[in-house]
Amino acid sequence: MSILVNKNTKLLVQGMTGRDGSFHTAKMKEYGTNIVAGVSPGKGGLIVDGIPVFNTVEAAVKATGANTSIIFVPAALAGDAIMEAGDAGVELVICISEGVPTLDMVKATAYLKKKGVKLIGANCPGLITPDEALVGILPGNIFKKGNVGLMSRSGTLTYLMVSLLTQAGLGQSTCVGIGGDPVSGLYYQELLQLFQDDPETEAIVLIGEIGGDAEERAAQFIKEHVTKPVVAFIAGQSAPAGKRMGHAGAIISSGSGTAEEKIAAFEAIGVPVARLPIEIPILIKKALKID
Amino acid sequence: MKIHEYQAKEIFSHYSIPVTKEIVCYTTEEVCSAAEKLGLPVVVKAQVLAGGRGKAGGVKLARTIDAAREAADQILGMDIKGYTVEKVLVAEGVKFNSEFYVGLTIDRNTKSVVFMGSAEGGVEIEEVAKDNPDAIHKFAIDPDLGMSPFFARKIAFSLFNDFSLVKQAADLFQKLYQIFLDTDASLVEINPLVVTDAGKLLALDGKMNFDDNALYRHADIEALNEPTEDEKKEIAANESGLTYIRLEGDIGCMVNGAGLAMASMDVIKHYGGNPANFLDIGGSSSPQKVIDAMNLLLSDKNVKVIMINIFGGITRCDDVARGLVSALDQMKVTIPIVIRLSGTNAEEGLKIISDYNLPTVKSLSEAAQEAIRLAKLVS
Numbered sequence: 001m002s003i004l005v006n007k008n009t010k011l012l013v014q015g016m017t018g019r020d021g022s023f024h025t026a027k028m029k030e031y032g033t034n035i036v037a038g039v040s041p042g043k044g045g046l047i048v049d050g051i052p053v054f055n056t057v058e059a060a061v062k063a064t065g066a067n068t069s070i071i072f073v074p075a076a077l078a079g080d081a082i083m084e085a086g087d088a089g090v091e092l093v094i095c096i097s098e099g100v101p102t103l104d105m106v107k108a109t110a111y112l113k114k115k116g117v118k119l120i121g122a123n124c125p126g127l128i129t130p131d132e133a134l135v136g137i138l139p140g141n142i143f144k145k146g147n148v149g150l151m152s153r154s155g156t157l158t159y160l161m162v163s164l165l166t167q168a169g170l171g172q173s174t175c176v177g178i179g180g181d182p183v184s185g186l187y188y189q190e191l192l193q194l195f196q197d198d199p200e201t202e203a204i205v206l207i208g209e210i211g212g213d214a215e216e217r218a219a220q221f222i223k224e225h226v227t228k229p230v231v232a233f234i235a236g237q238s239a240p241a242g243k244r245m246g247h248a249g250a251i252i253s254s255g256s257g258t259a260e261e262k263i264a265a266f267e268a269i270g271v272p273v274a275r276l277p278i279e280i281p282i283l284i285k286k287a288l289k290i291d
Numbered sequence: 292m293k294i295h296e297y298q299a300k301e302i303f304s305h306y307s308i309p310v311t312k313e314i315v316c317y318t319t320e321e322v323c324s325a326a327e328k329l330g331l332p333v334v335v336k337a338q339v340l341a342g343g344r345g346k347a348g349g350v351k352l353a354r355t356i357d358a359a360r361e362a363a364d365q366i367l368g369m370d371i372k373g374y375t376v377e378k379v380l381v382a383e384g385v386k387f388n389s390e391f392y393v394g395l396t397i398d399r400n401t402k403s404v405v406f407m408g409s410a411e412g413g414v415e416i417e418e419v420a421k422d423n424p425d426a427i428h429k430f431a432i433d434p435d436l437g438m439s440p441f442f443a444r445k446i447a448f449s450l451f452n453d454f455s456l457v458k459q460a461a462d463l464f465q466k467l468y469q470i471f472l473d474t475d476a477s478l479v480e481i482n483p484l485v486v487t488d489a490g491k492l493l494a495l496d497g498k499m500n501f502d503d504n505a506l507y508r509h510a511d512i513e514a515l516n517e518p519t520e521d522e523k524k525e526i527a528a529n530e531s532g533l534t535y536i537r538l539e540g541d542i543g544c545m546v547n548g549a550g551l552a553m554a555s556m557d558v559i560k561h562y563g564g565n566p567a568n569f570l571d572i573g574g575s576s577s578p579q580k581v582i583d584a585m586n587l588l589l590s591d592k593n594v595k596v597i598m599i600n601i602f603g604g605i606t607r608c609d610d611v612a613r614g615l616v617s618a619l620d621q622m623k624v625t626i627p628i629v630i631r632l633s634g635t636n637a638e639e640g641l642k643i644i645s646d647y648n649l650p651t652v653k654s655l656s657e658a659a660q661e662a663i664r665l666a667k668l669v670s
Contacts, residue, residue, distance in 0.1 A: 075504065101505035102397055103475055109402045110434045125604070137574070139604040139635055154550020155574075156602045159634060160655070163602075180549060183402045209550055212399045235553040238560040239569075243536050259557075276558060278656060 001200040002129040002174045003149070003191070004092060004118070005068065009133045012037040012066035012090070014057065014073055014081050017048060020096070021072035024137050025051070028070075031134040036064040057088035070126065070135055071095040078122055079104030086112040086119075093185070094135055095121035105183040112185070119185025125155035125177035136177065146171015148284060149195035151188060152207035153180050157235055161207060161280055168281035173201040180209070188218035196226050203229045203287050205280060206271075208262055210236030215262040223269040229287035232266045233274045234259045292501045294515050295338040297380045299497035302474065303481075306466045310494045313382035322363035323356055325381040331355065332384035335362040340517065341372040342415075349376065352384060374519070385493060390483030391450060392416050392427075393464070395471045401431040404471060406438075406464065408450050412483035438468035459492045474512060475505030524587070531583040532573050540565025541670070542662045543594035545584050547572050547606040555600045558655050564663035567594045574605040581614025582621070589624065595669040596627045598662040600655055603634030612640035619647060627665045631658040 011028070015021040016038030026049065029035050035051055037060035044055030054060035057069060069085040071078060071094065078097035085093040086108075093112065100122040112119045120127060126136015130143040142159060144166045152158040158177055165172065176191055178184060188206060195201045204226070208215040215234065222230050237259040263273045272287075274280045285291070300310040314325040315338070326333045337349030344350060349371055353359035359381070369376045390412035398405035409427045411419050419426055428449045432438060440461065447460035463484075471479050478500040485495050506513045518526055521537050528535035534549065538556075542564050546552035549571045556566040568591065572584050588597055601611050611632065618624075630651045632640045641651060652658045 076507065099504045101475055101508075102477065102502045103404075103472065103505065106397070106403055106434050137605055142634070152550070154548060154553075156546075156548025156604060156606075157550030157554050159602045159604050160551060160554070163633070182397055182399050207550070209553060214399065217400065233554075235550045235557065237557040238566065239553060239556070240536075240538060243569075276561060276656060277554060278654065 001198050002132065003194040003198050003201070004120075004174060004176070005127055005129050005133040005135050007034075007132045009068050009135065010034055010036045010064065010066045011133070011135060012039060012057065012060045012064065012069045013051075014039045014069055014071045014085065016040055016051065016053065016072070017043055017046075018072055022048070024072065024096075025049070027137075027140070028134050031140040032131075033133045033135060036066050057084045057090070061088045061090060066090060068092045068135060069094070071097060071122075073097060075099035075101070075122075079108045082108040082119060082122075083111045086115045086117045090117065092118045092120070094124070094126050095119065095185075096124065096126060096137060097121075098123045100181065102181070102183050105181065109183060109185060120176065121179045121184055123181045123184070124179030125158065127174060127176040129174045130172055138175070138177070142166055143175065144171040147173055147200060147202040148205060149173045149198065149201040149203070150175040150205040150207070151191045151195075152177055153209050154207060154235060157207060157277075160277055161205065161233070164278060164281050165205070165284070168285070170281055170284055173198060182212065188214055189221045192218065192221055192226050192230075196228055201228065203231070203284050205284065206230055206232045208232060208234045210234070210239050210259055210262075211257045213257065216265040219265040219269050219271065222271060229284075230271045231274065231280060231283040231287060232271055233277060233280060234262045237275075292503055292506060292512070292516055293340045294499055294501075294512070295340065295378075296336065296497050297338060298515055299479075299499040300494065302470060302499065303494055303497055306470055308463055308466050308494055309492060310497065311382040311385060313380050315378055316363070316381055317367075317378050319360055319363040319367065322379060322381055323360050326353065326356055326359040329381065329383045331359075333359055334382045334384055335359060335366055336380045336382065337366050337369060337371060337376040338378045338380055339371045339374040339376055341374050344371050347371045382495075385485065385495065386488045387485035387493070387495075388488060389486045390495075391485070392419070392480075392482045393467070393484050394478065394480035394482070395467060395476070396478045398431060403431045403434060404468070406430040406432060406446055406468075408446060410450060412485070416480075416482060432468065438465045440465070453490075455490060456486060456492065463492060474499070475502045475509060476500065477502045524590075528570075528583075528587055532580055533584055533587065534569070534571040534573070535587055536569040537591065538566055538568050539593070540567045541593050541595040541666050543567045543570075543588035543591065543597040545570050545572060545581075545588060545597065545599045547574065547601050547603075547611075551600065551602055555598070555655060555659070558659045559598070559662065562656070562659050562663055564659060564666065567591055572606070572611075578610055578614030578617060581611050582618045585615070585618040585622065585624070589622065589626075594626065596629065596662050596665040598658055599628065599630045599632075600658055601632050601634070601640075603632070603636060603640075605635075607636045608632040608634060608640030609636040609643060612643035616643055616647060626669065629658050629661045629665065631655060
């Protein structure tokens with residue numbers, strides 16, 4: 001078991017013939033992900049690296065039974081691409097594109113909700129269930145199969161955390177990059193619930209950052225619904241107020257959204273918060289009573 | 292991106308939202324003639340892209356021309372939170388009965404545009420939110436439905452009793468929502484929205500922020516941008532694919548990824564150092580990006596040491612190393628550099644820089660501690 005993606009994932013790639021799309025399609029395929037189709041309007045009928053290309057997501061789903069779509073199109077087209085995937089009836093959409101206008105995401109998330117389709121991103125590195133499916137741009141070689149579930153608003157910080165876990169002998173069930181934008185798909189609550197219900201996951205790492213109050217809400221959710229041990233890290237403890245720290249959502253406004261508030265919210269409900277990344281594996285071992 | 296009050300009100304006006312009669316002025320003489328034209332009393336208001344101008348003395352009521360002159364002399368050139376006041380808005384003085392707050396912004400939790408309204412207008416809404424959160428009415432707007440007439444009326448009835456005001460308010464809220472959508476705003480605010488002695492709603496102030504990700508489809512709004520010197524540097528960095536924010540410390544940081552860049556700053560702080568900047572060189576880094584990044588770091592005279600922290604995913608460590616080596620060949624670098632490379636092609640990267648006698652470390656903690664030690668040595 002794991003969450004969201006596994007051996008049964010049949011992936012289609014929107015924007016497969018573009019620069020990033022083709023590069024990461026090759027990487028995902030090399031990892032062993034089952035990629036069944038690509039979508040690129042106007043290029044239907046081509047076969048690229050053994051993968052059939054379709055003009056529309058609908059045609060790709062009909063012909064191949066794809067159940068998951070990953071999006072690599074330019075930001076200006078991403079909102080529409082998400083809705084096209086939702087309309088075509090896949091179960092899960094992952095949008096990698098960075099810089100998508102917020103109002104496009106408002107519209108796209110509302111549409112997918114109505115269709116009952118799950119969304120991850122935009123502006124995210126995707127997700128991985130080690131040894132089963134890599135759906136995203138994460139470097140596959142740092143992951144190891146195991147029992148720690150991980151969710152994060154950041155990409156490279158996730159890689160650092162995962163490599164620390166792997167080095168410490170702690171494998172992962174599924175790792176999900178939820179993205180750094182103010183409006184995006186699945187968030188902490190939904191993923192905490194999925195990890196809580198997943199028999200393979202024994203402990204959860206939550207990597208948050210400054211901006212908004214999603215971490216505070218997650219803390220409340222953990223208190224009420226999560227019995228598995230959770231450990232956290234909050235990036236941006238030294239960030240100045242009012243500045244957008246790379247991610248569109250990472251901004252402290254009018255004194256709220258600070259790392260201190262988030263750390264306090266977790267510690268108040270007994271979720272330990274690492275001050276340094278290297279403390280994460282130590283906290284997990286403590287939670288799982290491993291020496 | 293932010294714009295000035297007078298610019299926001301020009302947009303309001305374009306959508307027939309009633310605003311005060313007003314004139315933008317750059318000199319004291321212009322202020323005096325504006326006051327004569329508008330008729331006394333007038334309000335002279337600093338136009339700066341920072342909040343809290345009222346508390347800083349940037350807003351003054353003038354009942355005579357001499358008072359207007361004095362207000363202009365005081366406000367023009369004033370410093371408000373690091374911004375110099377270069378222009379003021381002279382607006383007609385209006386008699387009013389009551390003041391309200393109305394605003395639209397993005398709500399991350401409902402993933403929608405949310406309307407906020409309060410009968411406690413005229414004060415900072417953040418203070419109302421802290422002291423009396425129940426005084427703020429919030430309505431999440433269904434993106435399919437939009438601000439339909441019934442919804443606008445529902446909101447209006449929560450704020451006003453008088454039906455004539457409800458009708459005016461509902462109309463105004465629909466227009467405000469349309470502005471939000473049409474301009475890809477991230478915030479539209481009227482504070483205060485007043486009820487005049489004549490029983491009319493009037494926007495006394497206006498504030499708008501915009502979604503940076505959507506500026507590409509609003510050239511007219513992007514043209515209004517007035518970046519500060521630091522922001523100009525940030526924009527130039529953006530154009531070369533870098534995200535840069537200048538800070539006060541002395542350790543220049545070059546990192547790939549926003550989260551890792553923030554965590555690197557945190558680790559430096561944790562060990563007692565001070566980062567000079569946030570710098571994310573992004574994914575798929577070409578050697579040129581690293582050269583641009585080095586130039587940017589070296590342009591900050593406060594920087595005493597450079598710490599490079601790369602976790603190769605899409606970014607290849609050998610690309611970063613090649614960029615660094617050609618930067619070192621091209622420019623005179625006299626300050627120490629601490630490097631940590633891991634992930635994709637880290638070994639190749641370390642091999643490339645091995646001839647340059649640069650200190651390389653294995654972990655982020657080591658990198659931070661070494662950078663702090665070197666910064667102390669230099670000073």
